[in-house]
Amino acid sequence: MVGAQPEQVADIVLRSAESGSVVSVRLLKPSGQPLLHVAREQDALRITHDAPGSRVATPARAVTQIEHDEPAGRLVIWQPVITNLLEGWVRLEYDTRDLQALRWRIWRNTLVVAALAVAGCGLMLAWVLRKPLRALQQAKQFAADIAQADGRQLSLEGGPIEVMELNRALNEASMMMRQQLLIIEDWFREHSEHEARLAERNAQLGAIFSLSRDGLLTLDQDQRVLFANRSFMQLTGLSSEEVVGSHLSELSDRLQQLAQPGSRFEGLSQAFPPADSSAAPAPATPAPAVDEQLLVLGEGVQRSVVNVTGQRSDSPAVSGVLYLTDVTRQHTLDQIKSEFLSMAAHELRTPMVSIFGFTELMLKREMSAEQRTDLLGRIHRHGQSMIAILNELLDLARIESRRGQDFKFEEVDFATVVQSVLTDYKPPVGRDTPVVQLPPGPMPVRADVHKLQQAVLNIVSNAYKYSPEGGEVAVRFTTRRDEHGRLRHGVTIEDHGMGLSPSDLARLGERFFRVDKSGNIPGTGLGVSIVKELMELMGGRMQVHSTLGEGTQVSLWL
Numbered sequence: 001m002v003g004a005q006p007e008q009v010a011d012i013v014l015r016s017a018e019s020g021s022v023v024s025v026r027l028l029k030p031s032g033q034p035l036l037h038v039a040r041e042q043d044a045l046r047i048t049h050d051a052p053g054s055r056v057a058t059p060a061r062a063v064t065q066i067e068h069d070e071p072a073g074r075l076v077i078w079q080p081v082i083t084n085l086l087e088g089w090v091r092l093e094y095d096t097r098d099l100q101a102l103r104w105r106i107w108r109n110t111l112v113v114a115a116l117a118v119a120g121c122g123l124m125l126a127w128v129l130r131k132p133l134r135a136l137q138q139a140k141q142f143a144a145d146i147a148q149a150d151g152r153q154l155s156l157e158g159g160p161i162e163v164m165e166l167n168r169a170l171n172e173a174s175m176m177m178r179q180q181l182l183i184i185e186d187w188f189r190e191h192s193e194h195e196a197r198l199a200e201r202n203a204q205l206g207a208i209f210s211l212s213r214d215g216l217l218t219l220d221q222d223q224r225v226l227f228a229n230r231s232f233m234q235l236t237g238l239s240s241e242e243v244v245g246s247h248l249s250e251l252s253d254r255l256q257q258l259a260q261p262g263s264r265f266e267g268l269s270q271a272f273p274p275a276d277s278s279a280a281p282a283p284a285t286p287a288p289a290v291d292e293q294l295l296v297l298g299e300g301v302q303r304s305v306v307n308v309t310g311q312r313s314d315s316p317a318v319s320g321v322l323y324l325t326d327v328t329r330q331h332t333l334d335q336i337k338s339e340f341l342s343m344a345a346h347e348l349r350t351p352m353v354s355i356f357g358f359t360e361l362m363l364k365r366e367m368s369a370e371q372r373t374d375l376l377g378r379i380h381r382h383g384q385s386m387i388a389i390l391n392e393l394l395d396l397a398r399i400e401s402r403r404g405q406d407f408k409f410e411e412v413d414f415a416t417v418v419q420s421v422l423t424d425y426k427p428p429v430g431r432d433t434p435v436v437q438l439p440p441g442p443m444p445v446r447a448d449v450h451k452l453q454q455a456v457l458n459i460v461s462n463a464y465k466y467s468p469e470g471g472e473v474a475v476r477f478t479t480r481r482d483e484h485g486r487l488r489h490g491v492t493i494e495d496h497g498m499g500l501s502p503s504d505l506a507r508l509g510e511r512f513f514r515v516d517k518s519g520n521i522p523g524t525g526l527g528v529s530i531v532k533e534l535m536e537l538m539g540g541r542m543q544v545h546s547t548l549g550e551g552t553q554v555s556l557w558l
Contacts, residue, residue: 023074024048026091032056035088062086073097215306215324223248223319235306235324237297260296265308272310272320294327305331351382407448407537414443414452414489414558415477421456422475428464432472434493439477443489445558447538452558455531459493459554462527466552467497478555490543490557500546508544531556 027036032055039048059065059078067076075094081087209216215232217225228243236243236255243251252268259265271293293308307325358375367375419436427433463473474494482488500508508528532542535556546552 023093023095024091025093026056026089028056028058028089028091030058030086030088032058032089056091058089068096070096073100213326215322217243217322217324218318219248219320219322220317221319225251226318232324235297235304235326255295258295258297260299260303262294263296264292264294266293268308268310268322271308271322272312294331295324304328351386354382355379355386407451409446409448409538411444411446412449412452414445414447414491415439417447417449417452418456418475418477418491421453421460425457425460427473431464431470434460434463434473434475437474437476440479443477443479445489447540447558451534451538455534455556456491456493458527458531459556463493463495463497463552463554467495469497471496471551488557490555492553492555494551494553496551499548499550499552500544501548505544505546508546 022040024037024039026034026038028034034050034054034056037048037050039046059080062080062082064080065078067078068074069076073096075096077092077094079090079092081090209227209229212229213231215229215235217228217232220226224247225244228240232238232243233240237258238254242254246254248268256265256267295306295308297304297306304326305328307327309323309325310320311323312320358379362372362375415438422434422436425434460473460475467473472495476492476494478490478492480488480490528542535542535558538558540556540558543555543557544552545555
């Protein structure tokens with residue numbers, strides 16, 4: 001623009017600023033003094049005169065620079081005019097709002113076109129892939145149903161090779177899962193049957209251990225108690241807390257403290273055979289038997305005798321089993337047998353010696369008729385004593401073997417039977433007949449007359465026998481109802497003789513038990529036990545009340 005006239009310059013600027021986005025154009029000197037200012041007013045460009053002396057800040061460097069005021073929507077471009085030196089500046093200011101609107105329209109149209117393109121492609125792709133997608137949906141549903149393991153097979157109508165391969169793999173997986181399910185079901189069924197058998201066996205063993213009358217105890221490898229059944233607690237009187245978990249030596253010490261006189265107990269460890277007894281060779285001569293471990297527990301009627309034996313085990317869980325067997329009855333029977341043999345030898349030997357001696361005396365000496373009669377009377381009395389002993393033994397044997405099968409039951413009057421016995425009974429010399437209190441009325445009972453007479457006679461004779469110092473023997477009749485409301489008739493024979501201590505009273509009725517330990521009163525110790533069993537076999541019972549030194553009351557109830 002060097003050498004151009006101001007009018008020409010203005011015309012050039014106006015033509016170059018005809019674009020609707022140009023806001024203003026300024027020509028400035030290097031110092032920033034305006035030379036020409038064209039501005040848009042009401043959509044028209046006009047030349048504007050700046051105030052004299054005004055200046056505009058120009059860029060520091062003579063290079064094209066662009067300033068963007070985005071909030072105001074304006075774009076300012078500085079263009080230097082250079083020949084050899086900087087001649088001036090052209091400041092062009094654009095309104096960018098139209099550009100932004102144009103840009104937004106371009107993006108909107110682009111997005112619309114892209115959306116239409118995507119939708120069209122999607123529709124085309126869906127139309128092309130409709131069969132493969134249907135096959136994939138069927139395969140997806142089949143894969144979800146494979147978990148049912150029913151062995152179903154998937155049959156696809158068609159599709160890509162990948163889908164058909166998937167179909168084949170799914171069918172194989174379905175068959176394999178069905179096979180695995182059948183195997184698992186068989187295993188579970190066998191496992192359930194095994195558990196049921198094991199539970200049944202455990203229940204059987206538990207019932208056996210719980211109901212066994214023998215005490216059972218198991219030990220682990222450390223000799224501690226793993227298990228003890230209820231009978232073990234009952235036999236020893238110990239609690240479960242005192243037994244289970246304790247060491248064998250501790251339990252042995254507790255039992256040693258409970259042992260009563262008469263025990264043959266050296267400790268629980270002695271109840272087990274030697275550890276190497278199974279591996280040791282058999283000796284040429286049998287070894288002597290090991291003494292029984294007998295543990296006597298309790299006193300009086302609570303007294304019990306327990307046999308203690310043990311057995312070792314090769315099981316890794318159980319090292320040994322301890323058995324406690326209640327042998328009280330056997331031990332008592334052994335004692336009774338010993339006492340009976342001693343008693344029988346004494347009771348039978350005394351009359352037998354007398355009979356033998358008197359008979360030998362009569363054979364070797366000349367005697368008068370009066371002497372011979374006296375000796376024959378003694379022989380007769382001793383023979384009666386022997387017969388009485390033998391009859392009691394025979395009665396006891398008959399009761400045990402027949403248990404009342406030979407009884408002849410009939411309706412009788414209890415008082416009449418008792419009075420017939422008292423009429424025939426002859427008290428000892430110097431003793432009065434029993435004092436009888438008459439019954440209040442009839443006393444009908446169902447019993448064997450002879451057995452009932454035998455029971456009454458035994459009690460009456462005992463009343464005189466065990467009151468050797470004399471005293472009245474009274475007989476009373478009673479009628480009352482028992483705890484079940486049934487009418488019972490009874491007879492009570494009372495004496496004022498030796499009486500019984502509480503311990504003797506507790507044992508009264510035991511076979512071969514005798515109150516008199518001196519041997520001055522003859523007897524076998526079977527009479528009261530025979531009466532007790534006779535009454536029980538006839539549906540009745542015997543009841544005894546006694547005080548030591550004051551006398552005894554024996555009641556028979558039917």
